[in-house]
Amino acid sequence: MKVTIVGAGNVGASCADVISYRGIASEVVLLDIKEGFAEGKAMDLMQCATNTGFNTVITGVTNDYSKTANSNVVVITSGIPRKPGMTREELIGINAGIVKTVADNVLTHSPNAIIVVVSNPMDTMTYLTLKATGLPKNRVIGMGGALDSSRFRYYLSRALDKPSNDVSAMVIGGHGDTTMIPLTRLASYNGIPVSEFLSEEELAKVAAATMVGGATLTGLLGTSAWYAPGASVAYLVDSILNDQKKMIACSVMLDGEYGQSDICIGVPCIIGKNGIEEILDITLNDAEKEKFAKSAEAVINMNEDLKSVLA
Numbered sequence: 001m002k003v004t005i006v007g008a009g010n011v012g013a014s015c016a017d018v019i020s021y022r023g024i025a026s027e028v029v030l031l032d033i034k035e036g037f038a039e040g041k042a043m044d045l046m047q048c049a050t051n052t053g054f055n056t057v058i059t060g061v062t063n064d065y066s067k068t069a070n071s072n073v074v075v076i077t078s079g080i081p082r083k084p085g086m087t088r089e090e091l092i093g094i095n096a097g098i099v100k101t102v103a104d105n106v107l108t109h110s111p112n113a114i115i116v117v118v119s120n121p122m123d124t125m126t127y128l129t130l131k132a133t134g135l136p137k138n139r140v141i142g143m144g145g146a147l148d149s150s151r152f153r154y155y156l157s158r159a160l161d162k163p164s165n166d167v168s169a170m171v172i173g174g175h176g177d178t179t180m181i182p183l184t185r186l187a188s189y190n191g192i193p194v195s196e197f198l199s200e201e202e203l204a205k206v207a208a209a210t211m212v213g214g215a216t217l218t219g220l221l222g223t224s225a226w227y228a229p230g231a232s233v234a235y236l237v238d239s240i241l242n243d244q245k246k247m248i249a250c251s252v253m254l255d256g257e258y259g260q261s262d263i264c265i266g267v268p269c270i271i272g273k274n275g276i277e278e279i280l281d282i283t284l285n286d287a288e289k290e291k292f293a294k295s296a297e298a299v300i301n302m303n304e305d306l307k308s309v310l311a
């Protein structure tokens, strides 16, 4: 199985690292616009093979899309990351043009690929990719919910003082500091509602920390995060390539689900060899419904900006 990752920067390289280390794909192509950069990242990663014991072949190329031909999955991480104090939404001006060009190029050489969009603002970049390529909606998946849910589980595990892997929780809605919706009501510690252990005030603090999880890391690192984002993409790619049918919150085109249409936004999905195989339209309570509607409104407004940005 072949995976192309466009953008060999922090997230792209970290994703290639996890994919190879875990043997998720037999071949990974890293492509970057910066001369020699992807080649260097690929060589460095390949020199891990004997010490970590993987057999994936990683190749790096400078803007040569012919080397990406017949990829099963293409991950788009090309674009700029935010700096401290910025929102993801501020990246639209530069990233929209990059993502649109990249999506066209990858499809020319891999017409059957499933595309995973990572570049920010991710929900709008997913919408743009879908509209620009005309692909069926099951083949364009935005990665955000997998990461936001892992951060939610991390903050819950700290509040509970229990291991993250014993905590089950999901974030839906937009992948933005104010648009994420951590589903606190449905979070559990090995099947027991977390509200058995944490007060409403503690849960509100966990939800707030989750929503600004990316901004917190950007403040600490000076650029946005990459280890958890890279691992989250690899987790999603694994479910596609190995047809695992995992339930993962992803940004997908809605057609009436959650009362929304013509928008890509995070909702629980079944992910398998066909990409998005099912959208789970779960019942939200009134407060969650209100948050989802507000989140969708913000994402739709951002999508509107595409017209002027790409004009």
Ligand SMILES: NC(=O)c1ccc[n+]([C@@H]2O[C@H](COP(=O)([O-])OP(=O)(O)OC[C@H]3O[C@@H](n4cnc5c(N)ncnc54)[C@H](O)[C@@H]3O)[C@@H](O)[C@H]2O)c1
Residues within 6 Å of the ligand: 006, 007, 008, 009, 010, 011, 012, 031, 032, 033, 034, 037, 077, 078, 079, 080, 081, 082, 088, 091, 095, 098, 102, 117, 118, 119, 120, 122, 143, 144, 147, 175, 223, 224, 225, 226, 229
């Ligand atoms: N969806 C998410 O959950 C999530 C998580 C983390 C980061 N991101 C986003 O992913 C993007 C990448 O983040 P990063 O930290 O890896 O940034 P980075 O700067 O480390 O890497 C981006 C890479 O893209 C390359 N690039 C730029 N234009 C290109 C083009 N036209 N073709 C090919 N490559 C090109 C750059 O040369 C660079 O190497 C950012 O937009 C960031 O906001 C999203």
Ligand SMILES: O=C(O)C[C@H](O)C(=O)O
Residues within 6 Å of the ligand: 081, 082, 088, 120, 147, 175, 213, 214, 215, 218, 224, 225, 229
């Ligand atoms: O925070 C960012 O800008 C990058 C990414 O969306 C993240 O959540 O880590």
